[in-house]
Amino acid sequence: MSRLVHGLAVLALALSPVTAAGPAHGVSADPVVLPLADAVAALPLGAESRDGYTRDAFRHWNAGADPTDGCSTRGEVLIAEAVTAPTVGARCSLTGGTWYSYYDDLTVTAASGLDIDHLVPLAEAWDSGASAWNPDRREAYANDLAQATSLVAVTAGSNRSKADQDPAQWLPPAPHAACRYASEWTVTKLRWNLTADQKELDRLAKLAAGCTDILVAYTPAP
Template structure:
């Protein structure tokens, strides 16, 4: 046994298996996300209001249904690559495309919501950080269809995450749900406020309080 330990030390090998998960980068945010200070100021400027009614909200696009935010993953820039594929290519590493296509068939995600690593795409979903139902209740019901399609496909609001965790979030707002990985609270709050401010949406008192708490977790800039 003593000889085995000596060999392990000399070769740099470990007698114990390494964990299969890793800690995700807690500061990874989409391009265009506000910094913490600007997010705090923007949050303070958002109008506070009770949530609007859900009347008229239909997300489903099948069988001629209302589809108020348009077909999912619309190719907004016309480059032939839909928004889901663009987010997967942006957020995953070791990305492999489908032959002759822009679709992503494999890659590795450092999931910011759980702090774990996920391989492959079958267990990965794209989250609308500000849920579409929350958009509807905070102003989108009065938007034009074109504005809603643009907001639903805004890359600043789309993050690749664990599908299981995304399902648990559903349409919940920050006062109802935050990522299990507490280290991502600051980044999540910044993304959320960025989108709310960009489209002039309202926040509820509870939503605003939860976002203030999330942004309070942001590290102060080095002096």
């Protein structure tokens, strides 16, 4: 299952019976499945602090799922999320292929035009609990391929517009993207047991109220 299809499955409408997509890359675990509003309510409230933050605290774009294939985490995400598969050359060079950036509803035809966004930015994760983690756990967070919604290929412009803002400050500009984004933000925080501040919770709750009949699924990080 591609990461794009997997991400959409995580946001499946509440049909009967519910089918929840499992983690990416063949990792077998039973996901937690909740209505979006209940998932938002399950987020722990916490004050945020950026004291001591540095991006270097999160080693990212490591060797990825397969250290022998020449692809970093970035390359793994690009390959997995491609709508039309690129040709993978030496040292994971990618030619051809197409991608869909759901933040701004654009199709991209060159991998160089894409950023890999941490759905919950590294600085936000630090603010929300990752400052207390050891380096190995921060590296695992920054390269999380086990749940497809943690990392997403989007246009460089939309990623840089977002920067390190939370949903109270920034939402994707594309029409109809808000429900998916709120869902993926919420499950990423739940997966990694990260807190949310009051403004963030208020915005997520308001979004969830307008995103009726949506189920979300996540697998708690090891």
